[in-house]
Amino acid sequence: MSMQASVRETPERKDAAPGRNRPERPIYLDYQATTPMDRRVLDVMIPYFTEKFGNPHSRSHAYGWEAEEAVEKARAQIAHIIGADEREVIFTSGATESNNLAIKGVAQFYKDKRNHIVTLVTEHKCVLDTCRHLQEEGFAVTYLPVKQDGLVDLAELERAITEKTVLVSIMAVNNEIGVVQPLAEIGKLCRKKGAYFHTDCAQAVGKIPLDVEAMNIDLMSISGHKLYGPKGIGALYVRRRPRIRLQAMINGGGQERGMRSGTLPTPLCVGLGEACAIAEREMPEEAKRLTRLRDRFHGAIKEKLPEVYLNGSLENRIPGNLNLSFAYVEGESLILGINDLSVSSGSACTSASLEPSYVLRALGVDEAMAHTSLRIGFGRFTTEDEVDYAVKDIVEHVTKLRDMSPLWEMFQDGVDLKSIKWAAH
C-alpha cells in the first residue's frame, strides 16, 4: 500500500491548459451529478475484491472476521464525519434507497399514530416520488414552497407541522442550485414540535460540516458517489437516542440490525468509509480552494457577459456549485456548443416534455429564463486552468448564440419581451 499517497489525479486535469487547443477529453464540470472516485479510495478497496473476499457476516472464520472488521471501520468513518455513533449508521445501495427507507420506513412504522409528512417542492425526485407513493397509500403530504433564494421559510415550516406530522424531510443541499438549508433551525423546530427530521445529505456530506447532535437530525441519507466514493453504496443514519424505528423494505437475514437485509458489499463499504475520512480531513482547505475557483469563474463570466443571472442564494451555497441563466440563449443549444465542457442544463428540453426545471420554477424563475440555465459543478479535481478554459469557451459560445438569437436582438432594440403576445405551442 505504499503507492497510496502518489496517485491523486484524474486523467482530465492536465489536458486543458488554456493556451492549448481542445482538451482530449471534455472538462468535467458536473460534480453534482457524480464525482470521479478518488484513487486513494480505490486503493483501499481493491484487496476486498480479491484476497480479502470474505462475507462480513461469516462468524466462524478469519475471512469473515477481516471483512467484518473492514466494514465496521468504514461504519465508524461514516459516523465520524456526521458526529454520530457507528451503531447509528446502516449501509444501503445509495441515497435513493436511503431516502426511500427513511421516509417509507418511518411512515409505515408510525402510521397508526401519525400520518402526515412535510417536505419541500425542490426536493430530489426520489423524495418527491416516495412521498407521492405514500399519498396513494393514504398518507397526507405537505409540499412546502421555497423562497426566491431557494431556502425554506421557517415560519411556514412551523405552521405546516401539526400533531399528526410524523416526519419532516428536507434536503441539506439542493442538487441543482447547491443552496444549503438551515438544518440546525429546522432540527430545532422539529424537535420542538415532536416530528422526526430526515435530511437528504447526498450533496452535503464532505462538502459542509454536519453534526447530527447539534442539528437535531434524526435520519440522514448519504451517497458514496457524490463524495469521490464508489457508486452503488450509500448509508442511512438512524438515531438511537431517542430511538427511531423503521419498517424494513428489504427482508432477509436481518443484517444492519434488521433494517436492511442483504450481504454487505465489503469493498464498497470500505470505499465509502475512506471517502468520508478523506473528505473530513480535507474539507476546510478544499472548501476554500473551491470557493476561490467558483468566484474566479463567476467573476470572469459576469465581467465578460451582460445579462447573466445566478439562481439561488450565493451566501448559503456549497462552494462547488453555480447555476446560471444566460439570458436569451437556450441552454441546450449552449451545451451543444460548449462540447469541451461537461455541464448540465436547467432546461429539460431533452425529455419529451418541454417543461424547464421544477427547481428553478419553484424559485420563481420564469420559464423563459429557466430555459437558459446551466448547472456548473466544481470539485476535487477541477483546476484553475480548467476554470479559465471554461470561461473562455462559454463566453465565446454565448456571444455567438446571442448574435443568432431573435430575443437578444429585441432586447438590444429595447423591446420588452413580455409585451409581445407569443403564440404558445
Added chain:
Amino acid sequence: MAYSEKVIDHYNNPRNVGSLDKGAEDVGTGLVGAPACGDVMKLQIRVSADGIIQDAKFKTFGCGSAIASSSLATEWIKGKSLNDAETIKNTMIAQHLALPPVKIHCSVLAEDAIKAAIADYRAKATAKAAE
C-alpha cells in the same frame, strides 16, 4: 443525446443568420414560438416583384434542432417562388435532418415561420395595392 451530422453541421455553420429591414416593403417577417417554451424563430424573406424569394435570413432562440431547422428552411426557400416555398412541409425538414420524435416540434416551428413570413409579405403587398 446524439444529434445527426446534418443538425451539427447547421448548428456549427448556420446558413443565412441575420436580419433584413423589417420595415421594407419587399420584406416579410415571421416570428413564431415563445420564450417560455424554449423556442423562438424569426424568419425573414426579401421578395422580388415577380414573387421570387431573393434572400432569406433567420435568427433562432432554441435547441440545436431548432437552429438547424430554421437554417435549413432559409436555405430551401431562397430562389423559390412564394407558392413553391409554401409547399415545404415540416416532415421534409424533420426527415432531412433526421430529427428524433421529441424534436419534431422544431420542424413544425420552421414551417410555421416560413408561412408567417410569407403571410406578412402578402399582407404588406395587399395593403400597398389598396393605397
